[in-house]
Structure formats: structure tokens, C-alpha cells
Amino acid sequence: MQRLVSMFSLVLIGCLGTACGQDSSNPGLDGEAANLSSLELIDSNQQPVGLSPSFDSHVASYVADVGDAIESLTVTVAVPDPGRTTVRLQGPDGQTRALDVGQGGGTVPLSQGANTLVVIVEASGSTQAYRVTVIRGTNASVNALALSAGGLSPAFAPAVTAYTVATGLSTETTRVTATLSDAASALTINGAAATSGVPSPPIPLSVGATAILIGVRAQNETTKTYTVVATRADTSALRNLAVEGFPASPAFDPNVLAYVAGVPFATTSVNVVPTVADSSASITVNQQPATSGQPTLIALDPGSNLVQVVVRGPSVTPRTYLLTITRAPASANANLANLTVSPGTLSPGFSPTTLGYLMTVGGSVAGIQITATPADSAATLTINGQPANSGQGVAVLLTAPAPSTTVIPIVVTAQNGAVQTYSLTVNRAALASSNANLASLALPPASVSFSPSTLSYVASVPNTVTAVTVHAAPADPTATMTVNSQPVASPSSFTVPLNQGMNEISIRVTAPAGNVQTYVVTITRLAPPASQGRRILPLGDSITQSDMGHLSYRYYLWRRLIDAGVDFDFVGSLQEHVGGTPAFPTYAGREFDREHEGHSGWRVDDILNGQGGGGLASWLQQYDVDVALIHLGTNDLVYYGEGEQSTLAEMRDVIRVLREDNPAVTVLLAQIIPTTFSPEANAAIARFNGGIPALAAEMTTAQSPVRVVDLNSGFDASTQTYDGVHPNAAGEAWMADRWWQAIQ
Numbered sequence: 001m002q003r004l005v006s007m008f009s010l011v012l013i014g015c016l017g018t019a020c021g022q023d024s025s026n027p028g029l030d031g032e033a034a035n036l037s038s039l040e041l042i043d044s045n046q047q048p049v050g051l052s053p054s055f056d057s058h059v060a061s062y063v064a065d066v067g068d069a070i071e072s073l074t075v076t077v078a079v080p081d082p083g084r085t086t087v088r089l090q091g092p093d094g095q096t097r098a099l100d101v102g103q104g105g106g107t108v109p110l111s112q113g114a115n116t117l118v119v120i121v122e123a124s125g126s127t128q129a130y131r132v133t134v135i136r137g138t139n140a141s142v143n144a145l146a147l148s149a150g151g152l153s154p155a156f157a158p159a160v161t162a163y164t165v166a167t168g169l170s171t172e173t174t175r176v177t178a179t180l181s182d183a184a185s186a187l188t189i190n191g192a193a194a195t196s197g198v199p200s201p202p203i204p205l206s207v208g209a210t211a212i213l214i215g216v217r218a219q220n221e222t223t224k225t226y227t228v229v230a231t232r233a234d235t236s237a238l239r240n241l242a243v244e245g246f247p248a249s250p251a252f253d254p255n256v257l258a259y260v261a262g263v264p265f266a267t268t269s270v271n272v273v274p275t276v277a278d279s280s281a282s283i284t285v286n287q288q289p290a291t292s293g294q295p296t297l298i299a300l301d302p303g304s305n306l307v308q309v310v311v312r313g314p315s316v317t318p319r320t321y322l323l324t325i326t327r328a329p330a331s332a333n334a335n336l337a338n339l340t341v342s343p344g345t346l347s348p349g350f351s352p353t354t355l356g357y358l359m360t361v362g363g364s365v366a367g368i369q370i371t372a373t374p375a376d377s378a379a380t381l382t383i384n385g386q387p388a389n390s391g392q393g394v395a396v397l398l399t400a401p402a403p404s405t406t407v408i409p410i411v412v413t414a415q416n417g418a419v420q421t422y423s424l425t426v427n428r429a430a431l432a433s434s435n436a437n438l439a440s441l442a443l444p445p446a447s448v449s450f451s452p453s454t455l456s457y458v459a460s461v462p463n464t465v466t467a468v469t470v471h472a473a474p475a476d477p478t479a480t481m482t483v484n485s486q487p488v489a490s491p492s493s494f495t496v497p498l499n500q501g502m503n504e505i506s507i508r509v510t511a512p513a514g515n516v517q518t519y520v521v522t523i524t525r526l527a528p529p530a531s532q533g534r535r536i537l538p539l540g541d542s543i544t545q546s547d548m549g550h551l552s553y554r555y556y557l558w559r560r561l562i563d564a565g566v567d568f569d570f571v572g573s574l575q576e577h578v579g580g581t582p583a584f585p586t587y588a589g590r591e592f593d594r595e596h597e598g599h600s601g602w603r604v605d606d607i608l609n610g611q612g613g614g615g616l617a618s619w620l621q622q623y624d625v626d627v628a629l630i631h632l633g634t635n636d637l638v639y640y641g642e643g644e645q646s647t648l649a650e651m652r653d654v655i656r657v658l659r660e661d662n663p664a665v666t667v668l669l670a671q672i673i674p675t676t677f678s679p680e681a682n683a684a685i686a687r688f689n690g691g692i693p694a695l696a697a698e699m700t701t702a703q704s705p706v707r708v709v710d711l712n713s714g715f716d717a718s719t720q721t722y723d724g725v726h727p728n729a730a731g732e733a734w735m736a737d738r739w740w741q742a743i744q
Contacts, residue, residue: 034085034121034128038078041132043070051132061131065220068137068182072109075132077119085123096120110136113184113219139182140218142226144197147212149174149205149230165230169278169313173202174230178214188215205232235278235313241321244271244295248323258322263300265330265415266378271295272323274309281313300327333376334412334420341424342369342393357424363402363431364513369393370408370424378415384408403430436509436517439475440491443468443505446523455517460524463500468523470494474509482508498525500744501564526565534568535624536743538596539607539616539654540631543673543726545598548580550722550729555584555592556736561743562588571623572596595623603636604650608657616654620661628658629739631670631711634725637684638677644688648695655699655706667706668742669696673735676717676724685712709742711735 035057041049043066051062066073079085090096091108108117119130141158149171152163158181167174176189180196187193189200190213203212214226237254248261254277263270274283276292283289285296286308298307307323335352344359352375361368370383371393381387383394398406410422437452446459446468452475461468470483473491480487483494484506496505507519538544538554546552554570561568575581575594584592597619599607609615632651636642651669658665671689674682693708700706717724720731727735 034123034126035080036077036119036121036128036130037080038076039119039130039132040076041134042074042076044072045070049073049134060129062133064132064134066110066134066136068112068139070110070136073134074108075117075119079121079123081123085121088120088122090118090120110134112137112182135220137182137184137219140185140216140222140224141181142178142187142196142214142216143181144177144179145214145226145228146177147174147228147230148177148199152228161224161226163226163228165228167205167230167232168280169207169233169235171205171232173204174212175199175202176212176214176228178226180216182218184219186217188217189213191215205230207232207234233278235276235281236311236317236319237277237281238274238309238311238319238321239277240273240275241309241323242273243323243325244273246270246325257320258324260324260326262326262328264378265302265328267300267327269297269299270325272298272307272309274311274321276311278313281311283312284308284310298325300325302327302329330414330416331376331378332414332416332418333374334379334414334418335375336372336410336412336422337375338371338373338391339410339422339424340371342371344368346424355420355422357422358427359424360427360429361398363429365398365428367395367397368426369395370410372410372412372422374412376415380413382409382411384410398426398428400428402428404428432512432514433476433478434511434513434515435474435476436479436511436515437475438472438507438509438517438519440471440473441507441519441521442471443496443521443523444471446521448521455519457519457521458524459521460526461498463526465498465525467495467497468505470496470505470507472507472519476511478512480510482506498523500525534566535571535626536568537571537623537625537628538598539572539628540598541602541635542578542598542600543634544596544629544631545574545578545600546726546732547578548582550577550726550732551582551584552577552596552598553727553732553735553739554594554596554598556733557739558593559587560736560740562590564740564744566743569593570595571625572598573619573622574598601635601639603640603642604632604647604654605636607632608650608653616657617660620657625658625662625665627666627668627743629668629670629709630654631672633672633688634675634685637688638675638681638725644684644691647688648691651695652699659704662704664703666704667699668709668739669706670709671712673711673715673721673727673731674717676721707742709738711738 037057039055041051041064043049049064049066051064053059077087086098088096088098113136115134115136117132121128143158145152145156147165149167150165152165154160154163177197177199178187178189178194180187183196187196190203194200208231210230212228212230215223217223234254239254241252241259242248243261246261246263248259250256272285273295274285274290274292276283283292290296298305303326305325305327307325309321309323310318312318337352339346339350341359343365344361346357346359348354371391372381372383372388373391374381377390381390384396386394388394396408398404400406406426408424408426410424412420439452441448441450445465446461448457448459471493472481474481477490479490481490481492482488483492484496488494501524503523503525505521505523509517558570570593572595574596578600607616610618633647636647637644655667658667669692671692672685674685689712696706696708715731715734720727720734722728
């Protein structure tokens with residue numbers, strides 16, 4: 001059904017026609033044709049206003065509340081049959097206006113308090129009336145409040161509802177003046193109706209506290225109560241009585257006249273502070289004049305001490321407060337609560353009732369620290385005859401030569417003079433031996449001529465000797481030993497394996513006193529007897545070849561092989577370095593063997609096939625190979641971006657070509673050194689190196705082993721290369737050491 005909405009404001013008071021007879025107790029309506037189908041109120045802030053009860057087309061009477069700030073309202077109604085219905089509005093002026101359906105009634109202002117409007121609906125010969133009472137204003141506050149008896153505390157504010165007023169004894173009544181924030185609200189003072197802004201009749205004030213209640217009821221029945229407590233002073237009363245530093249019991253109350261307090265024996269006097277309630281009163285403490293709020297010194301004897309505080313007002317009977325202060329008797333507690341020593345521990349463990357203790361220290365300990373704590377903080381303490389503070393360590397020197405026994409007294413004197421003595425007996429052991437010599441040393445089958453004062457020895461053994469047994473005994477049986485940093489029994493029998501070349505064996509002796517002596521034996525395991533020299537092929541790229549500014553790893557490996565007495569021969573079709581050949585220093589009277597197959601810039605497939613002819617198979621027609629040292633793949637992976645799988649496949653072909661020349665060749669296959677070129681380059685190298693162990697396992701045979709040589713782990717390309725790829729002297733020596741370990 002179509003609905004037509006008429007809008008008008010709600011500021012009308014009175015009755016018209018049949019609407020005047022409606023009962024305000026919310027009667028129902030008869031008939032359906034003249035009913036409203038909806039009724040809504042909108043305030044001046046465009047917010048909906050609630051009706052009580054909620055709208056029902058059969059309910060005729062409603063109430064609505066709005067705040068004081070709402071100055072107008074608009075009503076919106078709807079009827080079931082707009083074509084046959086008229087709506088009129090009766091306002092507060094008693095006049096009725098006819099509204100055309102669909103036309104608004106404009107804005108209607110609201111007055112403070114109650115505003116009544118009547119909506120009259122006529123349809124099909126019937127008339128119905130709806131009454132709405134709008135109450136504007138809910139302010140249940142006062143905006144001013146004062147008492148003739150004195151000023152409010154805190155200062156008045158409408159939102160604060162609790163206050164106090166202090167008066168003298170002479171103030172027997174007070175008047176209250178309260179001014180309403182909303183003149184339409186109702187005001188009461190102590191339950192009696194009062195007039196806003198007009199002083200109340202006198203209100204009697206009792207001695208002590210009198211509560212005054214100021215009530216406000218707004219037109220919408222909202223209420224608020226302000227409370228003022230007026231305190232009329234009793235000139236013979238105290239406001240407070242205190243003992244400085246000690247609580248009194250019970251808590252102070254002006255009407256309670258007896259109090260007690262307790263103090264320890266050490267307290268020989270206290271300050272008593274009485275404060276009067278009325279400044280006109282006078283005070284005496286133990287018959288001596290006193291000043292309100294100021295301390296009076298009271299001397300205390302052990303036991304009970306009675307303090308009389310008398311308050312005299314101008315016109316009332318004096319009042320006497322009694323304060324009993326009990327000074328505790330002197331303590332008889334001469335026990336310790338704790339006793340500790342450092343270094344060492346007490347035997348038995350500490351107990352307050354155990355007076356004798358024993359402890360043992362080493363001969364090198366020159367003194368101990370004793371910390372004693374009396375159970376009673378008022379007790380005094382001496383340690384070894386010297387005054388000491390509770391809980392603070394005291395150093396006591398052990399002056400008698402070790403071994404010795406020293407008895408140390410710890411004396412506790414109680415507050416009442418009682419004395420208790422604790423005794424600590426310190427047994428100081430003999431001084432620990434400082435002898436860190438060996439009594440004997442033998443390393444069969446090596447031969448050394450031992451003397452306890454000789455710390456360094458040299459011996460040699462044949463290549464067939466692979467280990468020696470260290471037999472060592474310290475001169476002091478309680479000393480401890482290590483052989484090559486490994487703890488051993490005393491005396492020891494410890495086997496040390498020998499590598500070919502020099503082997504250093506360190507025997508470290510630690511005396512009981514902490515002294516340390518180290519014996520060092522250097523044993524050289526000789527090289528095997530000379531036989532047919534091993535033909536060693538250094539095979540690789542520029543890392544193997546090197547340039548004229550560097551000697552190459554081959555040079556440092558050549559020296560290691562000479563030192564070990566190995567009979568060998570470097571082979572290869574090349575002798576030069578990139579850019580020219582450096583001046584190689586002679587070593588052990590020999591010239592450097594420069595032959596190699598290090599081809600600068602070559603990939604693995606170049607090694608196999610050559611560049612413009614030749615290649616590995618062709619070179620092997622010029623020499624034989626017993627051991628091949630292969631470091632290949634850097635150019636393939638770093639410079640040409642070839643995959644690690646294809647490069648590993650080509651390495652497999654290199655091993656096959658070597659075996660075609662010598663089926664018993666030993667292949668030492670390197671996991672190549674890293675670079676500083678890029679993370680991607682090193683990632684490719686890592687993947688390539690990761691495939692080397694599987695390739696070696698695949699290709700190795702009983703006759704022709706393929707062994708992995710890790711030249712990657714531990715190599716620092718940032719410090720051991722001169723350009724991020726090629727090793728400098730430190731890197732070349734490092735690589736030579738790894739090749740040498742593999743050759744062994």
C-alpha cells in the first residue's frame with residue numbers, strides 16, 4: 001500500500017475536538033481507518049528520538065525526553081489511506097492547523113520543560129488523536145554551592161559531588177546556598193524543599209562531623225545528590241598523635257584516649273608528635289608545654305614508659321591521652337646466623353649451636369676470608385681478636401710456615417653482655433711440589449740420550465718404522481702429563497704414529513704446584529731407499545702453469561718431494577710459464593724440474609683434443625706417467641659457463657686416455673680451488689666439486705686408483721690469490737702441501 005508521509009514539529013499544547021477526552025494513562029484507539037501507521041521524532045541534530053512506549057497504531061499517548069541542547073523537533077507520520085485521510089496538529093498555543101497530506105509542517109521550537117502536541121487523524125468519518133509529551137532538559141546539577149560556615153574543599157565544580165568544610169567550635173549552625181543549573185529542576189537540602197540561589201534555614205552542627213545532603217531532581221526524574229561534611233572542631237581533642245619511626249596502636253581516633261607503641265632496646269628516646277584539632281587549644285606532654293605538630297623528645301627506660309598528653313580548650317574540660325611506650329629488654333642472643341670461609345669449606349657444615357669447626361687448605365694458601373653474621377643485629381663481633389662487621393668478610397693471614405695448624409676465634413657479644421665463642425681450626429697442608437721434571441724418557445725404537453735438564457731431542461728412524469712408544473715418568477709421581485696434548489697416565493706408555501719426514505712429539509709435565517715443563521722430541525722418519533723415480537704429470541690450466549711473476553705450486557711441491565727423499569721426475573711437453581719463465585731458486589743443490597702440461601685458458605675438451613691439433617694422447621707419446629695431478633674445470637665453469645655434468649663427462653675421458661697409455665696410472669683428481677668472481681661462479685664450482693667423489697669411485701680400479709684431492713676446503717681466494725683466480729705464493733704453497741699429502 002502506498003504511504004504518504006506528513007512532517008511537522010512538536011511544540012503544541014492543549015486539546016482539540018475529540019482528542020481532548022483522551023486519558024493520559026495511554027488508552028487504546030478505536031477504529032482502523034483514522035489510525036497512524038507510523039510516528040517518528042527527529043531532533044535538531046537529525047537524530048531519532050525514542051518514544052515511550054514504542055509506537056503502536058492502537059496506543060494514543062507517548063512520552064519523549066530530549067537534552068537541554070535540543071531546541072526543536074520534526075515529526076514524520078504515515079497513514080494507511082492517504083487519499084481519504086487528513087492530519088491536523090494542535091500546538092502549545094491552543095491553535096490547530098490543517099496540513100495537506102504530503103506537506104511538511106516546518107520546524108517547531110521546544111520550550112524548557114514539558115511540550116505537548118496532539119496529532120489528529122480524520123478518515124472515513126472517524127477521528128483519532130495521538131498525544132506526545134516531549135520533555136526538554138535533564139540537568140540535575142547545581143552550578144553554585146556555598147556554606148556560611150566556611151569554604152568548600154575541594155573548590156566547587158558541578159561534576160564533583162563530595163565536599164568537606166572545617167569550622168571552629170564556636171560555629172554552631174550553617175546555611176547552604178545552592179543554585180540550580182536548570183531552574184525547572186527541584187531542589188532539596190537535607191530532604192526539605194529549598195529555593196535555588198536562596199540561603200537555607202540554619203542547619204545545626206554537632207561537635208565533630210555533620211553530613212549535609214543537597215538533592216536535585218530534573219523534570220525527567222533524573223536525580224543527583226551533593227554531600228558536604230562539616231566538621232566542627234572539639235577544642236579539647238587531638239587531630240593526630242604519633243611516635244616518630246614507630247607505629248602506635250590502635251590507629252589514631254580523636255575519641256580514643258589510650259595507645260601503645262613498642263621500640264627495641266637500642267632506642268633510648270623517641271619523638272612524640274601531638275597535633276591539636278583546634279588551634280586555640282594548648283598541649284602539655286608529661287606536664288611540659290608542647291607545640292602542636294612539633295616533636296617532643298621522651299627519654300625511655302627499659303620496660304614501660306607512660307606519656308600523658310593533655311589538651312586544654314578555651315571553654316571545655318581538658319582531655320588526657322595516654323601513650324604507653326614499651327622499650328624491649330636487652331637481647332641475650334649471642335649466636336651466629338651464618339659463618340662462611342673462602343677458600344675452602346667448613347667441617348661440619350655450619351649450625352648456630354655448633355661452636356667448633358675444621359677446614360683444610362693447601363700449603364700455598366697464605367690466608368683465608370671469614371664472613372660471620374650474628375643472629376641479632378644488635379650483637380657485636382670480633383674475628384681473630386679484631387672487630388668485624390656483620391656479613392662482611394675479614395681476611396686472616398696464616399703466618400705459620402706450612403704445614404701448620406691455626407685456631408681462629410670468632411666471638412659474639414650479645415646486647416646484654418652475654419658472650420659466645422666459635423672456633424675455627426685451619427690445617428694448612430705442606431707446600432705442593434714444584435718439580436715438573438721427567439725422571440726418565442725413552443721412545444723405542446728411536447734412540448735418545450735423556451737428561452732431566454735437557455728439554456729438546458732429535459732422533460731418526462728408518463722408513464719402515466711407522467710409530468714409536470713414549471715411555472715417560474715424572475720425577476714427582478703426583479705430577480700430571482700430556483703427550484701431544486693428550487692426557488696420559490704417570491708413568492706413561494703412549495704410542496705415537498710417524499709420518500715420513502719430521503715428526504714433533506711434545507711431553508708436557510705439570511707439577512702439583514702448577515709449574516710446567518715441556519720436553520720436545522723431533523723424530524725424522526727417513527724416506528724409503530731409492531728406486532725407479534716416479535713420473536709425475538702436473539696436468540691442468542693456467543693455475544698449474546702459472547705466470548712469470550709466480551713460481552707455481554709445482555715448485556713448492558718439488559721442494560717437498562726433495563725434502564722427503566722421494567725419487568721422482570716431473571713430466572710434460574711444456575716448460576715455460578705464461579708471459580715468460582721466472583728465475584727459479586735452486587734447492588738442495590738442484591735445479592727446478594720445469595716440465596708440465598699446464599695450458600693457460602684451456603678447457604677440459606681442449607686438453608683432450610688440443611687447439612688446432614695435438615692433445616693429451618699426442619703428448620703421452622713423448623713420456624710415460626705414473627702419477628697424474630689433475631686440476632681442470634675452472635675455464636669451463638667460470639669463463640665459458642659450461643655445465644658441471646658435461647665437464648665431469650670430459651674428465652672421465654681424460655682418465656681413460658691416461659689409462660690407455662699406462663693401465664696402472666695413479667690419478668689424483670682435484671676438487672678445484674674457489675674464486676672471488678661471483679657467487680654464481682663458486683656455486684658452479686661447488687656443484688662440480690660435489691660430483692668429483694662419485695666420478696673417482698666410478699673410475700677407480702685395483703690397478704689404477706683414482707683419488708680425490710680436496711683443494712677447495714680451506715682455500716681463501718680473497719687472500720691466497722693475486723687476481724681472484726690464480727694462487728699467489730701463499731696459495732701455491734698451500735696447494736703443494738695438499739698435493740704432497742695425497743702423494744704420500
